[in-house]
Amino acid sequence: MSDKALAYAAGKQAQHLEHLKELIRIPSISGMSVHHPDVRRAAEWLANHLKTTIGFGNARVVEGVALPLVYAERIIDPKKPTVLVYGHFDVQPIDPIELWNTAPFEPTLVGDSLYARGAVDDKGPMLAALKALESLLATDGLHLNIKILLEGEEESGSESISAYVSTHPAELACDYVLILDTGMVDKDIPTITHSLRGMTYVEITAHGAKGDLHSGGYGGIAPNPLQALAWVLADLKGRDGHINLPGLYEMLRPLTPTDKAILDRQSVERGPAMLAAAGLQSFPGEQQYSAMERMTSRPTLEVHGIIGGFIGEGSKTVIPAEAKAKVSLRLAPGQESVKVYELLKKRVLALAPDGVTMDVVWLNGGEPLLLPLDAPVLQIAAQAYGAEFSAPVEFVRGGGSIPVAALFDTKLHAPSVMLGFGLADDNVHAPNEKFHLPYYYTAIRSCIRFLSKLGA
Amino acid sequence: MSDKALAYAAGKQAQHLEHLKELIRIPSISGMSVHHPDVRRAAEWLANHLKTTIGFGNARVVEGVALPLVYAERIIDPKKPTVLVYGHFDVQPIDPIELWNTAPFEPTLVGDSLYARGAVDDKGPMLAALKALESLLATDGLHLNIKILLEGEEESGSESISAYVSTHPAELACDYVLILDTGMVDKDIPTITHSLRGMTYVEITAHGAKGDLHSGGYGGIAPNPLQALAWVLADLKGRDGHINLPGLYEMLRPLTPTDKAILDRQSVERGPAMLAAAGLQSFPGEQQYSAMERMTSRPTLEVHGIIGGFIGEGSKTVIPAEAKAKVSLRLAPGQESVKVYELLKKRVLALAPDGVTMDVVWLNGGEPLLLPLDAPVLQIAAQAYGAEFSAPVEFVRGGGSIPVAALFDTKLHAPSVMLGFGLADDNVHAPNEKFHLPYYYTAIRSCIRFLSKLGA
Numbered sequence: 017m018s019d020k021a022l023a024y025a026a027g028k029q030a031q032h033l034e035h036l037k038e039l040i041r042i043p044s045i046s047g048m049s050v051h052h053p054d055v056r057r058a059a060e061w062l063a064n065h066l067k068t069t070i071g072f073g074n075a076r077v078v079e080g081v082a083l084p085l086v087y088a089e090r091i092i093d094p095k096k097p098t099v100l101v102y103g104h105f106d107v108q109p110i111d112p113i114e115l116w117n118t119a120p121f122e123p124t125l126v127g128d129s130l131y132a133r134g135a136v137d138d139k140g141p142m143l144a145a146l147k148a149l150e151s152l153l154a155t156d157g158l159h160l161n162i163k164i165l166l167e168g169e170e171e172s173g174s175e176s177i178s179a180y181v182s183t184h185p186a187e188l189a190c191d192y193v194l195i196l197d198t199g200m201v202d203k204d205i206p207t208i209t210h211s212l213r214g215m216t217y218v219e220i221t222a223h224g225a226k227g228d229l230h231s232g233g234y235g236g237i238a239p240n241p242l243q244a245l246a247w248v249l250a251d252l253k254g255r256d257g258h259i260n261l262p263g264l265y266e267m268l269r270p271l272t273p274t275d276k277a278i279l280d281r282q283s284v285e286r287g288p289a290m291l292a293a294a295g296l297q298s299f300p301g302e303q304q305y306s307a308m309e310r311m312t313s314r315p316t317l318e319v320h321g322i323i324g325g326f327i328g329e330g331s332k333t334v335i336p337a338e339a340k341a342k343v344s345l346r347l348a349p350g351q352e353s354v355k356v357y358e359l360l361k362k363r364v365l366a367l368a369p370d371g372v373t374m375d376v377v378w379l380n381g382g383e384p385l386l387l388p389l390d391a392p393v394l395q396i397a398a399q400a401y402g403a404e405f406s407a408p409v410e411f412v413r414g415g416g417s418i419p420v421a422a423l424f425d426t427k428l429h430a431p432s433v434m435l436g437f438g439l440a441d442d443n444v445h446a447p448n449e450k451f452h453l454p455y456y457y458t459a460i461r462s463c464i465r466f467l468s469k470l471g472a
Numbered sequence: 473m474s475d476k477a478l479a480y481a482a483g484k485q486a487q488h489l490e491h492l493k494e495l496i497r498i499p500s501i502s503g504m505s506v507h508h509p510d511v512r513r514a515a516e517w518l519a520n521h522l523k524t525t526i527g528f529g530n531a532r533v534v535e536g537v538a539l540p541l542v543y544a545e546r547i548i549d550p551k552k553p554t555v556l557v558y559g560h561f562d563v564q565p566i567d568p569i570e571l572w573n574t575a576p577f578e579p580t581l582v583g584d585s586l587y588a589r590g591a592v593d594d595k596g597p598m599l600a601a602l603k604a605l606e607s608l609l610a611t612d613g614l615h616l617n618i619k620i621l622l623e624g625e626e627e628s629g630s631e632s633i634s635a636y637v638s639t640h641p642a643e644l645a646c647d648y649v650l651i652l653d654t655g656m657v658d659k660d661i662p663t664i665t666h667s668l669r670g671m672t673y674v675e676i677t678a679h680g681a682k683g684d685l686h687s688g689g690y691g692g693i694a695p696n697p698l699q700a701l702a703w704v705l706a707d708l709k710g711r712d713g714h715i716n717l718p719g720l721y722e723m724l725r726p727l728t729p730t731d732k733a734i735l736d737r738q739s740v741e742r743g744p745a746m747l748a749a750a751g752l753q754s755f756p757g758e759q760q761y762s763a764m765e766r767m768t769s770r771p772t773l774e775v776h777g778i779i780g781g782f783i784g785e786g787s788k789t790v791i792p793a794e795a796k797a798k799v800s801l802r803l804a805p806g807q808e809s810v811k812v813y814e815l816l817k818k819r820v821l822a823l824a825p826d827g828v829t830m831d832v833v834w835l836n837g838g839e840p841l842l843l844p845l846d847a848p849v850l851q852i853a854a855q856a857y858g859a860e861f862s863a864p865v866e867f868v869r870g871g872g873s874i875p876v877a878a879l880f881d882t883k884l885h886a887p888s889v890m891l892g893f894g895l896a897d898d899n900v901h902a903p904n905e906k907f908h909l910p911y912y913y914t915a916i917r918s919c920i921r922f923l924s925k926l927g928a
Contacts, residue, residue: 213688217787226751232669232872234746235802236713236772237755237763243709243775250706253699255825257692290690295682299693300826307693316692319699320790321781326798331673331836333800334776342782344789346691369711370756380787416688416789 018468020155025147025460032147035065036456037123039105039139040132046083046106046172055168058105059084062146062166070146071153072164080176086166090158097470098161100190100430101149102420103142103197104170107134108445115447128453135451136442141196142166144437144456148463159471163190167420170197174420181427192393192433193424194466196459199438201286201412203452206405207436210394211312211413212421214347214384216356220245220364221340221375222324231333239371241339242325248367248374249319249341252360257301257310259317259345261359269350271313274389278411279308312413315356316346342379346415349386357381382422387431393470397433400465404458435462474924476611481603481916488603491521492912493579495561495595496588502539502562502628511624514561515540518602518622526602527609528620536632542622546614553926554617556646556886557605558876559598559653560626563590564901571903584909591907592898597652598622600893600912604919615927619646623876626653630876637883648849648889649880650922652915655894657742657868659908662861663892666850667768667869668877670803670840672812676701676820677796677831678780687789695827697795698781704823704830705775705797708816713757713766715773715801717815725806727769730845734867735764768869771812772802798835802871805842813837838878843887849926853889856921860914891918 025032044058045051059077066075066088075088083106091098110120110133118124123132130140152158165188167177181188200207222241229238253259271279283306290307291297299307305314324339326332345356361376368374387394389411398409421432437455438444481488500514501507515533522531522544531544539562547554566576566589574580579588586596608614621644623633637644656663678697685694709715727735739762746763747755755763761770780795782788801812817832824830843850845867854865877888893911894900 213691215789217789224752229750230872231772231774231776231800231802232870234750234767235669235774235800235871236766236770237746237757238750238752239756240774242778243705246702246705246775247711249699249702255703290693294685294690294694296680296694296827298827300695300828301693310692311690314692316687318687318691318696318789318791319702319781320687320788321783321792322698322778323783325775325777327777327779331798331800332776333671333673333774335774336776342787344687344691344787346687371752371754372756414688415691416686 018156018464021151021464021468022461024155025151025457025464029457032460033456035069036140036143039143040123040134041121043121044106044134044168045109046169047109052083055083055106059086059168062086062105066146066164070150075164078180080169081179082175083168085168085176085180086164088164089162091161092158093161096160097192098163098190099467099470100163100165100188100193100424101145102165102193102195102424103145104138104167105142106168106171107137107139108171112447117448125453129450130453131448131450133449135449136438137444137449138170138197140451140456141437141459144459145194145196145463147460148467151460151464152467156468158467160467163188170420177420178423181423185427188428190428190430193421193430194463195421195432195434196437197418198434198436199440200436201410203439204405205407206401206409207412208394208398208401208409209412209414209434209436210387210389211349212385212417213312213415214351214353214382214422215344215380215417216347216353216360217344217380218357218360219340219342219377219379220248221338221377222368223338223373224335224371225337228337229335231335234335235333238335239369240335241372242322242336244369244372245322245339245341247369248364251367252363253317259315261363263359264315264351264356267351267355268348269386271309272389275313276309279313279413280306282412283308311415313348315348315351317343319343347384349384351384353381353383382417382419383426385421385425385432387433391431393431393433396469397435397466400469401435401462403465404462435459474612474920477607477920477924478917480611481607481913481920485913488916489912491525492596492599495599496579496590497577499577500562500590500624501565502625503565508539511539511562515542515624518542518561522602522620526606534636536625537635538631539624541624541632541636542620544620545618547617548614549617552616553648554619554646555923555926556619556621556644556649556880556884557601558621558649558651558880559601560594560623561598562624562627563593563595564627566903568903573904581909585906586909587904587906589905591905592894593900593905594626594653596907596912597893597915600915601650601652601919603916604923607916607920608923612924614923616923619644626876633876634879637879641883644884646884646886649877649886650919651877651888651890652893654890654892655896656892657866659895660861661863662857662865664850664854664857664865664867665870665890665892666843666845666867667805668841668873669768669871670807670809670838670878671800671836671873672803672809672816673800673836674813674816675796675798675833675835676704677794677833678824679794679829680791680827681793684793685791687791690791691789694791695825696791697828698778698792700825700828701778701795701797703825704820707823708819709773715771717819719815720771720807720812723807723811724804725842727765728845731769732765735769735869736762738868739764767871769804771804771807773799775799803840805840807840809837809839838873838875839882841877841881841888843889847887849887849889852925853891853922856925857891857918859921860918891915
């Protein structure tokens, strides 16, 4: 039932490319206030394009607490599933500009690669999803409910969409979210990200004397907050990679044998390249688990920075009054960020040595995500998307977080279906970003197939 | 046999004060290159003063590798003891200038306090030692050999004197060094510093992956150099204050029962004030030793700073490729800085966790010093100096280092006799530095008595 839509998309490739180029030419860098008018222009362009070309007459720019969002919807039948299509129209800055081979905001096709800032992150994949909607509406029709929510702050904190989703759960209510903003494990390997880790990010402060001291006058008797942090951090995580936080591992949702087998296989396949990329001989830590299991489905505790004392050149003998550590735990499915924060805080306070008081302040966090492999929607997505490739769909668990996916999960209780069209060498967030252009059309077709099947 | 000299000094007080004021008016700030001509002027003033007023016809300015030194000598009999008189004529900067109540380089007497930058550190005490020589030469004569070596870089690294002493050990050969540049434990308590700690200051670098990684992509599998430093630092020093460096404590020279009794008494007397000054309830660490023993006669290992990763505001999830820790050990008598460095390096390399390589680089160091309480020269000094006070002489071990004293000990094998005339509230290195002026004359008399007795 998607043949007409697929034919429509095939006939419109040149036009769909032109539309993408138009959008790319708007330098919508959300991280630079001088470009905020461009972010707004991109929002207006999209709202207008949804109205006039895609077929969503009610599309509108929605004012956010910071930058604008774009919203549109087409509700045909409350009994049909509702899919929320998400994408972001803002882009990263272009520095260092001298490393670009082409003008960053003039999309330039070299072979199959369309070079431009935002080409793959996320204007190309985002517009592909909309072009799938256009193709269906122009031909076979849309047989499910669609909501579209696009943001212009993904590269700078997603403040507006976070506020909007939190305050509009009824308007945004949906069964699934469709996100085209992830990558592929390799070229021509269709890749669905079905799990992400959550995070608990804290700052631990150790307080010693009321002011900085000198080790000539107090060395050997005064508490040293940096040493105290070393004791606490060494206690929190052992050399075997085990995190000493009673209750932490009990929260973990166990992997199915299938999950585990996939991760084991991926560790064998991807481990050597990951080692080489990092310049490492081996991965230290929990040797009883495969690398990919540890990287995606086990919690990790990492120290990101330690603040305090003397860090200039040469030697000063200060015993600082205070020192801070930036520490995060990545959380695997089943682990709740606030509960982990409470475990961590309790443990750190208990580990504080004599003469040192400790504070643990929540900085940031989010929940892990998991769309189980046997979820019907995932099977439908895999079938639709996989039809475009000769290799079987690869299901990956991500080690990082996609905050907006966590947001949809937490606030709307809707799982995100994440179809990947980015390649490892696409230079995301770097000079010479590109999009493998054939995947623009593949993405359109994949979404046509997915939405057709889901509405069938 | 010092009566005439003492009478001379008594009669010359007004003139000696005028000479001190002249010297103070030269703003010889060695840490500011704009004042380097003033440092030279101070050197020239002193060389001239030694020639024309003190009685050292051969006094001269010696060019140093950086700023000039002043040298003079009077050798009467190789069989008599030789005393090297040391002092420094450079001063600290005066910032923040707005906190001074009087002009920093216009010596101003308020009650018994002579306010000026350099008044107590070290122009007043240094000139007092020279005025003792003047008093003796003008009356009873000097019955021992005197060498005078004054520097103008004590406040900025002592580069010139370090080079000069290292290359002129024969010219500077002496039995004792007389230094008037230390403090008193309290007003009217004559205080001799007879021991100082040495130091081994290193930078420990932990290397992990070849570049910074992201904990979303590598958290749980990559080595984390900050975590590695935490493990190493936690291993190096236990919560009980014990330093886990095999061989370290074996080098310690044991305290005599007298030493220990003094430190125990001083801990009772001075401990509460030290706690209050630091805003602490107690001193954590080696509870089996008194606070003053730990602070002066036990080694300490202190972390002064940790460099690496993200230390800005908010949360970034970097796993740094490299992290460094600035670490020092203060060393107690018996412990040699280079041997301790070797122990430390060996231990740190052994403690490096899987996937992390460690470097330990020597940054700075020096030897501990000890002039035993029963050393005859110390007894003579105590008798001479103590005659000026009603309270008995207090012998203190310092927890810090005086690099130049370590230099004389190492290069000339001459112990330093350090008579203190500074008070805790003299604002050394701070605005409103002052010198308790009666101690200028006390210092002159103490040195007259000491040098007379030593030459007798």
